[in-house]
Amino acid sequence: MSMDETLYCPAAPRWLPWAALLLAAAVVALVWWQLGTGWGLAALLLVPGLFVLPVFLPNSGFYAPVLSRWAGAGQRIWLTIDDGPSADTPALLALLGRHQARATFFLVGERAAARPELVRAIVAAGHSIGNHSHSHPQAWWWALGPAALSSQIGQCQQQLAAITGSAPRWYRSVVGHTNPFVAAVLRRHGLRRVGWSARGYDGVAAEVPTVLARITPQLAPGAIVLLHEGGRPGQAEAVLDGVLQAAAQRGLRADIPG
Structure with a gap:
């Protein structure tokens, strides 16, 4: 069975x-x-x-199929890092390199357009990128209609493809929200929606030990880990370092689907 087959998420x-x-x-x-x-x-x-209710449940597949675990991963976990590229990206890339780990960066189209060199650096380092909307309208993502969703996802897809030469295959909803109109847009762009099974709420105000205390118990083979760029200076790097160390202690390796 190929890796793509283990990640197949049948649509309702x-x-x-x-x-x-x-x-x-x-x-x-x-x-x-x-x-x-x-x-x-x-x-x-x-x-x-x-x-x-399913609109606000990140791992609900009622309106669109979603991957919440990496099936067939063996002793691997899937690190996913949202909201970049940002000033944190170079440090995160360096840290991943030291740990010989790989991750998927879910990028915002507008931010990618402002820092295209960082997008190319992510891909050059062996990581993958995903679509995380064009402008990240987190307050209203859940309520966007078909045209607005199509524009947000389509513009991001085009921007990332223009920078890297290849369109992303992964998509993450803004704040994890979805609605009845997103599935058709994802089908049109050949995107697969990715949720998560481990999170530390590092996107909100929280101390690094608190974030790690939330994530570490959820680290297991096939876990999809949600992390974020941004926040206080050094926070994203410290959280990622803690997750990588905890994973190594459990015999887990951070990798990405092929």
Whole structure:
């Protein structure tokens, strides 16, 4: 079995969310008819929430297939680093090189356009890159419509392809959110959505020991680890160093899918 086959994430039928929505509407109507207005209104408020919840669950495949673990990885983990390129990138590349580790950098298109030399350095060092939107509109990503999602993902894809000569194959949702319109865009660009199984919330204010205490228990064969560039000076490098040391102590090697 090839590595690509172990990472295959079968898509749910395209009609499934819409069929589920029609079924939910029918259930609401039935409850209203059988139990009266009070219960009908309660169902009307509850049922839509069942369709909103998957939007905010990073590893939910309800609206688009998602990889949350690296199947068939053996004693390897997949390090994924979001939100670059940034001033942290050179230090992270140097650290990965010292540990003979590889990672996937999920890049923001606008930031890549401002620092194309760092994008090329990532690829030259043997790492892979992924699509993390064009401008990272984190407050509204979950609510974007088809045109806006297509523009955000498409512009990033074009920008990264122009810099490296090859379009990315991996995609990570902004803040992990998704909605009913993203699957079609990913299919059009041949992208696979990547979630995670280990995170330390380093993207929010947190001390390095606290971040590592959250991630380390989740380090296991096939783990997909979520890390971030940015934050306080030196934070991203310290977190990455701690993760690599903890992985080595467990006999795990950081690598990327082929």
